[in-house]
Amino acid sequence: MEGHSTYQPQGKIARWFESRLPLVGLLHSSAVSYPTPRNLNYLWTFGGILTFMLICQIVSGIVLAMHYTAYAPVSFARVEHIMRDVNYGWLIRYIHANGASMFFIAVYIHIFRGMYYGSYKAPREVLWILGVIIYLLMMATAFMGYVLPWGQMSYWGATVITNLFSAIPYVGETIVLWLWGGYSVGDPTLNRFFSLHYLLPFMIAGIVGLHIWALHHVGQNNPDGIDVKSVAKDTVPFTPYATIKDVFAMVVFIMFFAWFVFYIPNYLGHSDNYIPANPLATPAHIVPEWYFLPFYAILRSVPDKLGGVLAMFGAIAVLAFLPWLDTSKVRSARYRPLFKQFFWIFAVVAVGLGYLGAMPAEGGYVIASRILTVYYFVHFLVILPVLGLIERPSVMPASIADAVLARGAKGAAAPGAKA
Amino acid sequence: MIKRSILLGALAAVAIFAAPANAAEGTDRPHRESWSFAGPFGSFDQGQLQRGFKVFREVCASCHSANYFYFRNLAQPGGPGFSEAQAKVVASSYQVTDGPNDQGEMFQRPGRLSDHWPAPFPNEQAARVANGGAYPPDFSVLAKARSYHVGFPGFITDAFIQYQEHGVDYIHALLMGYVEPPAGTTVQPGLHYNTYFPGHQIAMPKPLSDGQVEYTDGAPQTVDQYSRDVSAFMMWLAEPHLDARKRIGFQVFIFLIVLSGLLYFTKKKIWKNIAH
Numbered sequence: 001m002e003g004h005s006t007y008q009p010q011g012k013i014a015r016w017f018e019s020r021l022p023l024v025g026l027l028h029s030s031a032v033s034y035p036t037p038r039n040l041n042y043l044w045t046f047g048g049i050l051t052f053m054l055i056c057q058i059v060s061g062i063v064l065a066m067h068y069t070a071y072a073p074v075s076f077a078r079v080e081h082i083m084r085d086v087n088y089g090w091l092i093r094y095i096h097a098n099g100a101s102m103f104f105i106a107v108y109i110h111i112f113r114g115m116y117y118g119s120y121k122a123p124r125e126v127l128w129i130l131g132v133i134i135y136l137l138m139m140a141t142a143f144m145g146y147v148l149p150w151g152q153m154s155y156w157g158a159t160v161i162t163n164l165f166s167a168i169p170y171v172g173e174t175i176v177l178w179l180w181g182g183y184s185v186g187d188p189t190l191n192r193f194f195s196l197h198y199l200l201p202f203m204i205a206g207i208v209g210l211h212i213w214a215l216h217h218v219g220q221n222n223p224d225g226i227d228v229k230s231v232a233k234d235t236v237p238f239t240p241y242a243t244i245k246d247v248f249a250m251v252v253f254i255m256f257f258a259w260f261v262f263y264i265p266n267y268l269g270h271s272d273n274y275i276p277a278n279p280l281a282t283p284a285h286i287v288p289e290w291y292f293l294p295f296y297a298i299l300r301s302v303p304d305k306l307g308g309v310l311a312m313f314g315a316i317a318v319l320a321f322l323p324w325l326d327t328s329k330v331r332s333a334r335y336r337p338l339f340k341q342f343f344w345i346f347a348v349v350a351v352g353l354g355y356l357g358a359m360p361a362e363g364g365y366v367i368a369s370r371i372l373t374v375y376y377f378v379h380f381l382v383i384l385p386v387l388g389l390i391e392r393p394s395v396m397p398a399s400i401a402d403a404v405l406a407r408g409a410k411g412a413a414a415p416g417a418k419a
Numbered sequence: 420m421i422k423r424s425i426l427l428g429a430l431a432a433v434a435i436f437a438a439p440a441n442a443a444e445g446t447d448r449p450h451r452e453s454w455s456f457a458g459p460f461g462s463f464d465q466g467q468l469q470r471g472f473k474v475f476r477e478v479c480a481s482c483h484s485a486n487y488f489y490f491r492n493l494a495q496p497g498g499p500g501f502s503e504a505q506a507k508v509v510a511s512s513y514q515v516t517d518g519p520n521d522q523g524e525m526f527q528r529p530g531r532l533s534d535h536w537p538a539p540f541p542n543e544q545a546a547r548v549a550n551g552g553a554y555p556p557d558f559s560v561l562a563k564a565r566s567y568h569v570g571f572p573g574f575i576t577d578a579f580i581q582y583q584e585h586g587v588d589y590i591h592a593l594l595m596g597y598v599e600p601p602a603g604t605t606v607q608p609g610l611h612y613n614t615y616f617p618g619h620q621i622a623m624p625k626p627l628s629d630g631q632v633e634y635t636d637g638a639p640q641t642v643d644q645y646s647r648d649v650s651a652f653m654m655w656l657a658e659p660h661l662d663a664r665k666r667i668g669f670q671v672f673i674f675l676i677v678l679s680g681l682l683y684f685t686k687k688k689i690w691k692n693i694a695h
Contacts, residue, residue, distance in 0.1 A: 038695045080487050090660045240689050248682040255675045262668025263581045274564035408694045
């Protein structure tokens with residue numbers, strides 16, 4: 001999709017600069033003249049929202065780091081110093097803490113959108129894998145960020161998660177000591193987590209750059225999952241069409257974000273994290289942040305420690321193989337009647353695992369998490385490969401323009417029908 | 420249709436699994452009180468904060484510290500509304516250790532606005548020894564550090580009704596929760612029965628009784644009123660910028676609603692002749 005730039009530098013200086021570094025032309029071709037399928041729906045605005053969230057987290061995080069100190073005896077007090085004494089410190093911290101959750105809400109919608117419309121299929125496999133890497137880095141960043149206020153959940157969450165590595169045969173214990181920098185989670189752990197928490201977002205930004213590059217190279221998928229056949233008929237220029245839609249969606253998303261920041265800033269957090277870290281008192285229930293809960297449920301559903309750890313990491317790793325596990329040539333669930341149903345079952349299973357991850361690991365909860373964990377893997381390893389072979393897709397329109405016009409005609413024939 | 424039945428099935432499954440857990444918790448759920456600072460337009464009631472401060476100062480502060488609470492906070496906007504002069508008087512009524520001076524010695528001086536609330540005990544060990552082995556928790560963020568289990572579906576509706584008062588409701592309930600233990604319950608020596616405390620046995624003896632703290636504004640001098648006022652005070656202590664947060668939040672929402680309206684109609688106009 002490159003080479004669509006219609007940018008003509010105006011004026012002497014612009015021409016001089018463009019012939020030496022075609023930077024404006026690059027921006028023009030990727031954010032102005034870049035052709036976007038005309039049938040994109042609002043689910044395609046989450047890429048822009050995620051970019052906004054990354055910037056929001058980096059900017060608020062840099063300001064927080066100016067006032068924070070990573071030193072176990074004072075870190076809790078430093079965060080309270082930000083909340084009480086720094087000008088608008090409470091606002092910046094609540095933006096950053098809730099921003100992490102908003103980032104994950106947006107990324108989950110983005111991932112499920114990709115799954116529903118088959119955005120991972122050829123030629124977008126590399127684009128998808130880069131996305132999985134970003135997701136992994138996001139999880140690592142969020143986990144380490146949660147440790148920094150040095151509350152009870154910070155401390156015990158870090159203890160539980162780092163201890164997972166002790167399940168690795170032979171070298172596990174050594175790895176855990178190396179991660180901690182001592183014989184338990186402590187000040188060295190806090191310091192290295194702060195360092196990495198500052199580093200990883202910039203690595204995310206780098207991979208986001210590759211992700212967008214890959215996207216602009218192969219072009220966007222679309223709700224009909226059909227390739228662009230004619231740029232003139234099937235697409236509209238990024239600016240103003242996608243730009244205005246993205247900005248509108250972003251502002252609506254910011255409203256959702258603001259609801260949390262201003263009115264329920266501690267809703268997504270755990271009250272125990274307002275108790276300073278205490279290595280001698282274990283909280284009644286150690287619960288990770290909500291965005292890790294499905295994987296936490298998978299971890300706890302396996303009775304064996306190593307097995308649980310493998311299942312948990314496997315649940316993320318399996319996503320990277322999705323382009324090859326799904327054998328169907330048809331991308332969009334719109335034209336895959338069976339896959340559409342299994343997609344929704346999978347979505348409910350994922351949410352159900354999240355709920356179970358927040359519940360104590362006892363009785364019916366354990367049985368339910370085992371059933372849902374098995375289903376999670378069956379979906380990827382059995383259902384998706386088999387579906388592609390047995391499913392008969394419905395008739396697809398010849399082009400994006402045809403699909404759009406067919407829907408338009410239906411809407412015109414039956415007034416009041418949803419577009 | 421299929422989608423809907425899958426969702427209903429999942430909800431039913433969740434409800435079945437969730438039921439026994441709620442029963443197993445065994446602790447009474449605190450009653451949701453009506454607080455002046457709840458909801459989108461909530462703000463602290465200055466009179467209540469002043470009364471709560473009085474209860475804190477005369478009762479709670481003899482065992483509980485509040486290390487992030489500074490005398491200057493008493494005069495800051497969104498708080499109990501004391502004047503700077505009043506806050507200085509409060510500060511100077513306490514002796515704080517300062518130093519070392521030119522002779523290398525620590526000395527006592529009257530408190531200043533920049534001092535934090537003096538802790539009743541010099542360290543955790545001293546606090547434990549004086550309190551039968553229990554450590555009275557610091558009050559600074561306690562109202563945000565306490566909560567109770569809400570469960571499904573209450574925790575979802577709470578996001579919509581902006582319920583964030585778990586901590587204060589719990590503290591109020593706890594202060595009201597000292598009752599005679601039910602027949603057959605043995606309370607450990609040094610502990611006290613409380614309906615709302617997890618496990619029901621709490622080291623803190625019943626701290627408040629009717630008429631214990633004198634109110635000069637005509638508010639009832641009852642345990643219920645005391646615990647309400649001190650809970651509100653603790654909420655302010657934990658979230659001193661709550662008033663500003665809600666006020667700015669409303670301004671932000673007005674701005675965002677207008678902006679999104681303008682963007683929506685701009686988007687409509689741009690896409691007007693494009694079928695999509």
